[in-house]
Amino acid sequence: MKAFFRISVSIMAFSTLVVSCGETPENEVKTTDEEHVATSGGEVESLDFTAMDTTADPKVDFYQFACGAWLASNPIPEEESRWSNFNVLDDNNNDILKNLLEDAQANPGPTGGAKQLIGDLYKSFSDTVHRNEMGLAPIQPVLNQIDAMTSNADLVDVLASLHAIGVDAGFGLYVEQDAKLNDRYAAYLGQGGLGLPNRDYYFNKDDRSVMIRQEYDKHMKTMFDLVVSNPEKEAAYNIEIDLAKESWPPTELRDIEAQYNKMTISELGEMAPGFDWTAYFDKRGVSIDSIIVGQKNFMTQFGKLATSKSLADWKNYLKWTVINHTAGYLTTELERANFAFYSTVLRGTEKMKPLWKRGVMMVTMSPVGEALGEVFVQDNFTPEAKTKVDEMVDNITLVFDERIEQLDWMSEETKVKAKEKLSSFARKLGFPDVWKSYEGLSIVPDNYVQNQFSLARFNIEDNLGRLGKEINKDEWHMAPQIVNAYYNPLLNEIVFPAGIMQKPFFSENFEDAVNYARMGAVIGHELTHGFDDMGSQFDATGAMVNWWTAEDKEKFDAKTQLLIDQYSDYEVLEGVFINGQLTLGENIADLGGLTIAYHAYKKSLEGKEDVVVNGFTGDQRFFIAFGQVWQNNIRDNALVQRVNNDPHSPGKYRVNGVVSNMPEFFEAFDVQEGDPMRQPEDKIARIW
Numbered sequence: 001m002k003a004f005f006r007i008s009v010s011i012m013a014f015s016t017l018v019v020s021c022g023e024t025p026e027n028e029v030k031t032t033d034e035e036h037v038a039t040s041g042g043e044v045e046s047l048d049f050t051a052m053d054t055t056a057d058p059k060v061d062f063y064q065f066a067c068g069a070w071l072a073s074n075p076i077p078e079e080e081s082r083w084s085n086f087n088v089l090d091d092n093n094n095d096i097l098k099n100l101l102e103d104a105q106a107n108p109g110p111t112g113g114a115k116q117l118i119g120d121l122y123k124s125f126s127d128t129v130h131r132n133e134m135g136l137a138p139i140q141p142v143l144n145q146i147d148a149m150t151s152n153a154d155l156v157d158v159l160a161s162l163h164a165i166g167v168d169a170g171f172g173l174y175v176e177q178d179a180k181l182n183d184r185y186a187a188y189l190g191q192g193g194l195g196l197p198n199r200d201y202y203f204n205k206d207d208r209s210v211m212i213r214q215e216y217d218k219h220m221k222t223m224f225d226l227v228v229s230n231p232e233k234e235a236a237y238n239i240e241i242d243l244a245k246e247s248w249p250p251t252e253l254r255d256i257e258a259q260y261n262k263m264t265i266s267e268l269g270e271m272a273p274g275f276d277w278t279a280y281f282d283k284r285g286v287s288i289d290s291i292i293v294g295q296k297n298f299m300t301q302f303g304k305l306a307t308s309k310s311l312a313d314w315k316n317y318l319k320w321t322v323i324n325h326t327a328g329y330l331t332t333e334l335e336r337a338n339f340a341f342y343s344t345v346l347r348g349t350e351k352m353k354p355l356w357k358r359g360v361m362m363v364t365m366s367p368v369g370e371a372l373g374e375v376f377v378q379d380n381f382t383p384e385a386k387t388k389v390d391e392m393v394d395n396i397t398l399v400f401d402e403r404i405e406q407l408d409w410m411s412e413e414t415k416v417k418a419k420e421k422l423s424s425f426a427r428k429l430g431f432p433d434v435w436k437s438y439e440g441l442s443i444v445p446d447n448y449v450q451n452q453f454s455l456a457r458f459n460i461e462d463n464l465g466r467l468g469k470e471i472n473k474d475e476w477h478m479a480p481q482i483v484n485a486y487y488n489p490l491l492n493e494i495v496f497p498a499g500i501m502q503k504p505f506f507s508e509n510f511e512d513a514v515n516y517a518r519m520g521a522v523i524g525h526e527l528t529h530g531f532d533d534m535g536s537q538f539d540a541t542g543a544m545v546n547w548w549t550a551e552d553k554e555k556f557d558a559k560t561q562l563l564i565d566q567y568s569d570y571e572v573l574e575g576v577f578i579n580g581q582l583t584l585g586e587n588i589a590d591l592g593g594l595t596i597a598y599h600a601y602k603k604s605l606e607g608k609e610d611v612v613v614n615g616f617t618g619d620q621r622f623f624i625a626f627g628q629v630w631q632n633n634i635r636d637n638a639l640v641q642r643v644n645n646d647p648h649s650p651g652k653y654r655v656n657g658v659v660s661n662m663p664e665f666f667e668a669f670d671v672q673e674g675d676p677m678r679q680p681e682d683k684i685a686r687i688w
Contacts, residue, residue, distance in 0.1 A: 044511045047625040049614050059675040062665075063655045066627030076633050078351035081343070084632035084651070085504055086483065093499075097360045097481065100375050114371035114435075117443045118363050121455075124448040125359045131448055132331050136227060138449030139326050142167075143228070146318045155306055156276050158318060160283035166456030168192045169321040170243070171302055173284060175466050177490040178292070179260055179544040185466045187286060189268070190259070190294030191247045194240055195220075195324050197346070197645050199247035202240070206575070208640060212345060219341035220320065226334055227323050235313040236320035239305065246301035250645060251582045256534055259294040260544065271296060272303030286464055329449045348635030364479055367459040368443070370436045373480035373498075377431045381480075381498040386430045388508060389501050389519060392600075393427055393494075396523045399600040403688060409555045417539070417547040421530060424540040426473075426493040430501065431480035485522055487529035489538040494526040504629055513618045516601035517594075517625035524600075525593030528688055532588040533560055562685040563587045566661075570653050576640055578649055586648045590658045592688035594626060598664050619668040627655045661685050 053068025064071075076083040104119030136143075142165075146158055155170075162169050170193045178186035196202060201212060220233040253259070268277050268291060281288060293299055309317075327338035336352070343349040352358070363372050404410070404418050441458045443451050466472070473491060478484060483499040500506070506519035529535045536556070539547045548556070567587055568580035580587075601622055610618045630651035634642070642650060649657060659665040660679050671678045679685075 045507065045509045045514070046511050046613050047514055047621055048628060051628055051631065052624065058669045059671045059677050061656065062623070062659055062669075062677050063627055063630075063652045066624045066655065067631035070628070070631050071633055074633060076635060079349065079353045081347035081349040081638035082632050082634035084630075085628075086632075089483070089502075089504070091357075093481070093483075094357055094360045096380060097364065097372065097376065098356055100372065101360065101363060104375070112438060112441070114368075114374050114438075117368045117438055117441065118372045118375070120443045120445040121366065121368060121451055122359050122363055123445045124443075124451050125362055126355060127446065127448075128332050128355065130446060131329075132333075134447070134449075135331060138447065139322060139330065142322050143319060146315050146322070149311060149315060152307055152309075152311055152314065153276070155314060156279045157283065160280055162318065162321065163284065164457060164460060165453045166460065167321050167325045169318055171299065173286070173464075175463050177471060177542070179256065179490065179538075182490050182542045182544075183471065185469065185471070186262075187288050187291045187467065188294060189291050189299065191243070191298040193243050193321065194247065195320070196240075196244075197641065198250055199244040200249050200644060202244040215341060215345045219337070219345075222337050223323050223327060223334070224320070226337065228319055232312070232316050233320070235310075235316040239309060239313060239317040242305055242309075243298070243301065246295070246298045248295050248298070250647070251579060254534060254582065254585070254647075256537060256544065261293040261296055262290055263293060264290050268293065268299070272299040274303040274305075274307040284464065285461075286467065288467065326449060326452075329452050346637060346641050348637030364481060367455045368438065368441075369479035369481075370432070370476065371438065373431060374435050376481045377498050381430060381501070382508075384508060385498075385501040385506065389496060389506065389523075390427075390429055392515070392520055393429075393523050395603065396520055396596055396600045397422060397425070397527065399603060400524070400527055400596050400688070403596060403599070407688075409559070410552050411549055414547070414549050414552040418531065421492065421540040421547070422527070424492055425527065425530065426491060428476065428493060428495040430496070430498045432474060432476050434474040436475075485526050487526045487535065488542075489530065489535050489544075490542045492530065492538065492540060492542040494523070494530075496522070496526075511621075512601055512604045513621040514625040516597045516604065517622045518629050520597035520600055521590075521593045521626055521629075523593070524596035525589040527596070528589040528592030529585065531592070531688060532585040534585050556687070559685055559687045560584060560588060562683055563591070563661075563687075566679065566683065566685070567649060567653065567657055570649075570657070572639055572643060572650055572653070573636055576643055578643055578653060583647055583649045586654075587657065588687060590649075590654055591661055591685060594658050595662060595664070595688065598622060598662070617668065619664070623659060623665055623668055627659075630654050 048070075051067045051070035053064055053072075056064040056068050058065040070085070074083055074085075080087060101118060101122040104115040105123050106119075108116040108119045110116065142162070145161060149155075149158060159170055163173060172190050172192040174188055175185050176188055178184050194202075196212070196216060201209060203209075217233070217237070220237060224233050263271070265277055265281070265288065271293075324338075327334045339349075339352050343352075353361075363369065401419055401422055404415055404422065407415065410418070438458070442454055471491075476495060476497075477488065478486060478495065478497050480498045482497050483502070483505065485494070485496045485500055487494050500522065501519070503510075504518060505522060506515055510518075530538070536548070537544055537546070539545050546553075564580035564584055566580065567578045567583055570578045572578060598619075601618075605618070613621060616624065632651045634650065639650060642648075648654065656677065660677050661684050663684075665671065666678055669677075673681065
């Protein structure tokens with residue numbers, strides 16, 4: 001799940017997990033007579049007992065116990081870097097989306113309407129014959145502009161042009177709510193311009209990192225050879241190295257206070273001389289007196305490089321950013337070369353997905369993804385699901401409030417503020433009340449690169465155009481068809497798209513033990529993000545202000561340090577450990593979310609007798625159902641990349657790491673002190 005932080009150039013803490021629901025093929029989550037629970041209202045579905053490995057000891061490895069049989073019988077397909085039951089659901093959901101896109105192609109409706117936009121975008125992507133015929137022509141004007149540079153002063157014009165079409169070169173500019181004065185929008189400036197996932201990839205000395213840099217060198221040469229003549233890839237790479245030296249690693253990017261550096265444009269110029277910032281902002285159409293700088297040392301470094309690097313070096317670097325950004329938009333040869341490095345080398349994926357699947361994902365994740373969602377929800381979402389989930393949010397919020405009241409480590413003064421924040425959470429369920437307007441966006445059926453540039457311009461102009469306007473509280477940051485959820489601290493809101501209100505997270509036919517273990521844990525997770533190490537820095541209004549007493553904050557930090565230490569000890573591969581600091585926010589949310597969901601589940605029973613199914617009590621089924629949500633097989637390369645970049649812990653540790661801190665789990669499975677699935681008493685993290 002996602003905690004929405006946009007304090008750096010990229011949206012921080014956004015997961016890459018995108019899973020959907022649909023008809024289930026041969027490896028579906030089967031339901032047998034033994035997997036039903038008799039209730040006064042009839043029969044409802046329980047969990048998937050066939051996925052379990054009952055030869056495993058839940059006191060030793062609960063993850064293996066809950067889903068070991070599934071793990072053994074579901075190898076990773078060639079075209080995937082990991083495989084989970086969500087991928088199965090995603091495949092089926094893609095069938096629905098494919099039909100919607102093909103119908104939109106055949107029946108586009110009025111120009112500028114949702115169907116015309118998504119249909120023509122999908123068509124322009126799918127017509128690889130025409131894309132190959134066009135070759136490099138669509139990006140030639142951009143490359144020509146770079147070639148026409150006569151001095152380093154021209155960096156202003158070229159970077160303004162590249163940034164306007166979404167090419168990440170040098171640094172980034174965007175508009176977001178002011179984190180401390182969140183009733184207004186502010187301009188933010190931050191690091192960017194790297195071709196590898198983050199700065200550590202350029203400097204780590206382990207064998208895997210060295211191999212990746214060697215392969216990246218080969219990849220740059222291949223791509224340059226396919227696009228331009230007489231390249232000097234070393235010059236491009238050296239600028240990346242110099243930018244990376246002052247880039248912040250993922251762990252430091254979690255320090256949102258350190259990234260809030262408001263200054264005047266004059267002060268920016270003094271801090272980062274060598275680049276005409278006033279001229280740059282003018283060319284971007286941004287009229288501002290002040291700006292919030294995310295990483296001051298990085299911007300200083302960029303200013304130095306703007307004058308110290310030669311014009312020839314900058315040309316090579318800028319060409320590389322264009323090539324790297326557009327490789328997937330151009331010919332099949334460039335697309336395959338791009339896949340070979342970014343998917344095969346970095347994630348271990350052996351084979352590209354079919355063209356139509358890539359097209360569905362492209363439209364879903366594009367700025368018109370909401371337009372596809374508008375079509376999707378018409379026939380693939382029920383009001384009943386929204387009502388049930390809304391009730392669950394009410395119940396879980398009530399339990400959270402009770403747990404705050406019972407905390408023995410928090411003062412009454414801070415409890416009042418915490419409860420005030422909890423009661424102020426806004427919620428969005430299913431899909432937007434107000435659909436996004438795409439007025440002014442032009443999408444054509446026969447030029448995919450042009451469409452991508454048009455989408456970027458539209459999205460970026462919309463973003464920069466918010467300065468001076470009222471905060472848009474109707475906006476969603478995730479398309480309705482995506483199976484995920486997020487918390488946005490600046491609006492203090494939790495958001496659950498229609499996609500997640502389906503199996504395996506939720507079903508109107510699931511017993512409460514399953515719904516609360518899955519959808520309930522998601523709801524609790526997003527609520528807890530408002531009180532994790534980052535979300536707790538924002539108050540009930542969404543402003544970044546301290547509402548903690550010094551003593552309470554010290555106690556909170558001591559408790560969260562237990563999680564940092566615990567997860568940092570998990571060795572996912574030989575010599576590869578989880579970064580407990582990077583994953584802290586998600587680990588807090590996982591633990592808090594499941595704990596709150598468990599107590600909400602117990603309340604839902606309303607004194608009813610516990611029903612034993614397949615030999616498992618309701619409490620046991622609750623924890624098993626949670627474990628099965630995160631069952632997945634993942635390639636070693638993908639696992640390493642996840643550990644290096646993703647604020648979420650890998651699936652196995654999202655399960656074992658959480659339950660090993662929960663007395664409720666210990667009681668359900670008779671886990672004793674000294675058992676591997678129980679943290680030592682002095683190391684159990686009891687937070688929310």
